[in-house]
Structure formats: C-alpha cells, structure tokens
Amino acid sequence: MPEVTAIILAAGLSRRMGALNKLLLPVGDVPLIRKMVDVYSTAVGSVLVVTGHQASEVETVLAGSSVKTVFNTEYRNGQPTSVACGLRAASNADAVLIGLGDQPLLSADDIHALLVTHFSADRSRISIPMNGDQRGNPIVVPDNLFARLLADPKSPGCREFTRTHPEHVQFHPLASAGYLYGPGHPRGLRRPQSRNAGENHMQTIRQLAARLRQKFTLTPQQADHLATIKFPCC
Template sequence: MNNLSTVILAAGLSRRMGTDNKLLLPVNGMPMICHMVRVYSAVTNGAVIVVTGHEAQQIEAALDGSVVQTVFNPDYRLGQHTSVSCGLNAVPEGHDLLIGLSDQPMLRENDLHALLDAHSAQPGQISIPRYAGQRGNPIVVPAVLRARLLTDPRNPGCRSFTRQNPEHVQFHDLSAAGFYADIDTPEAYAAFERGALEHVL
C-alpha cells in the first residue's frame, strides 16, 4: 500500500447531543476526539488530519500536543461533504487515505487493520465496510481516485461519488460493531459507557 494518511471529520454541529460537544466527552480518560486520533494514528504512516468547524477552538485545544494537523472548514454548516472536500485538499499528493468519523469510539486498531488488509486485495478501489446491508466507516480511498472525488464542485466527497460510480467501489464483509456504531445522542453515549452501544442502534 502507498503511504497512508487519515482524514478525521470533526466539524459537525453535534445538535442531537444537546448542550454537550460529543467530541469532548470522556472516552478512556481523554476527550473522544483524542481517543479517535490515537486509534487512527496507530495504523497510519502519513498525516493525521482533523477537519474542524463547530467549536473549533475547543477541539484544537483538546488536541494540543497531539501530532495531528487541524484544518478548519469555514463551510461546515453546509454539511459533511464540505468537510470531506476540505480534508481531501489537505492530504499530501500520492497518499492513500482513510476517511473516518470522530464519534466512533468502539472502533479498534484491529478493526482498521482488517479493513486495510481487505483493501490490499484490490488497492485501486474505494473500500467500504458493510455488514447486513449497512455501510460503515471509515472508508479507504486510493490515491488514484482522490481527485475524482473533487470534480463535482456542488457535491464533492465520497457519498455521491461512490453511489454514482459503483465500478470504483468494493464492499468488505466486516462485522465489528465499531464500523457501524457512532454516538449522536446522550442516550447513545450512556449506552456506550454501559458497554451496550451496539444494542441500541
């Protein structure tokens, strides 16, 4: 595999969480965003780029001292695709990349290795975890397709491209709950703390 960089999307408004910014809630003794950076950093040999937006200063303060690059998305209120575009533009040329979410604290290093190993069989395709019909995150984007994700200025990013160009996509049957369990609500966070998040989604 080529050099591998990571884009972690951390710009969302976190509306469903109420007054708390979910990315600052504690996970394993640290803010969730720091936990996710640690997990992704363990499998990458390239840059780890965190795309910020909502409460960017607080996120950046939490990451102070981490070996990450933060990129602010001024258009974060317009949707996740703008953050994907922002992150894609920050990745070094020639790097494959993981594009992941910042609110999947059940995701483990071994899960990411399993996805990357599956991707290595056809490294020219976009790799997406899927189980029981549900698509998961992160996804792996090969360097050769990165520019293609930016060709539509109205809707850049992965969602529309992968649906409109299925010939460039491969799904991998990966059942680990970390790929599919994210935290959007206080109830989901409480379930995560109880070790039962996968049972309430």
C-alpha cells in the same frame, strides 16, 4: 504498504446533542475525539483532523498529539465540504482513510484489517467495510479518485459518488461492530412493522443506551438519545 493518511471528520455542528459537542464528551479519561485520534495514530503514520464547529475546543484536546488539523470554513454546509477539505489537505497521500470522529468502538486492529483488505483487492477502487447489510466507516479512497471526488463543487466528497458510481466501489464484509456508528446502528427504528418488531426495536435501544452509558459520561436521557440517532454514511 503505500502511504496512507487518515482524515477524521470533526467539524459537525452536533445539533442532536443540543449544547453538547459529542466529540468533547469523555470516553474513559479522554475526550472522544482524542480517543479517535489515538486509535488512528496507532494504525497509520499520518492523521489529519478536519475541524469546524468549536474548532478551538477540539484543537485544545488534541494538543500534544502528532496530528495536523485543517479548518473547514464551509463546515456549516455539511459533511461533504469537510471531506473535500480533508482531501485537498492530503493530496500527497497514496490513499486516505475517511473516518468519523465519533466511533468509540473502532480499534486500530479494525483499521489495519480494512487497509490490508483494500490493498489485497482492487487498489483503484474505494473500499467500504460492510457489517451485514450496513455500510461502515472509515472508508479507503485511492489517490486516483481524489480529483473525481472534488470535481463537483455542489456535491463534493464520497457520499453521492459512491452511490452513483458503483464501478469505482468495492464492499468488504468485516464483522467488527467498530465500523458502525457509535456502539451500533439500529436501522428502521422509526417505523416498526409490527408490535413484536416495535418491542424488539425498543429492546435494541435499551441495550445500546446501556452500552453508551458504559462508554461515556452521559445522563440516561443523553444516552437514550444517542442510541436512536441514524448517522449518515460517508
């Protein structure tokens, strides 16, 4: 298989969690970001973590791992700047996986399945996993598109590019919930269309919150809050 580098985005301000940085919350016996690094390291040989907010704390929990870190000086300007920072640091790879630091259900098998699917399809396109009608992460970006993703300094990265250049994108149906954000990605929670829909959404939230409490050391209030967050796609 060609040389693949995983870029894990771990620079965000984590505003929704208040004073807490969700990447540092424990999943079992290790902080979430360390768990994610361990998962990616099992699947690919090279892992790069883009840091920003609380970079020193993130680097501390990664001590002893084989990953490299790169600090995004523009992290306050949003996720696209972190994607660009990671791409510049991984310029020698044949392809990169761009993933989030907060997907506790993602497994090494999920990553391997995505890579096999990508390299069995059109290697020149960006591969995005789909779970039903939901876009997932990580995504696979081939080296022939690195420069395109860095070309616009006002909007670097893959978020806008994958939506405005569909000819460079391929979607792969992959059923694992691990590709979604956290334990799930409830869509439309803010605008239920009927009383029954609203009740169904609340049941979904309660189920997600229960799963979050099993995965994390969180208060019930923190778990409820995380369960209703709609995270951006890369």
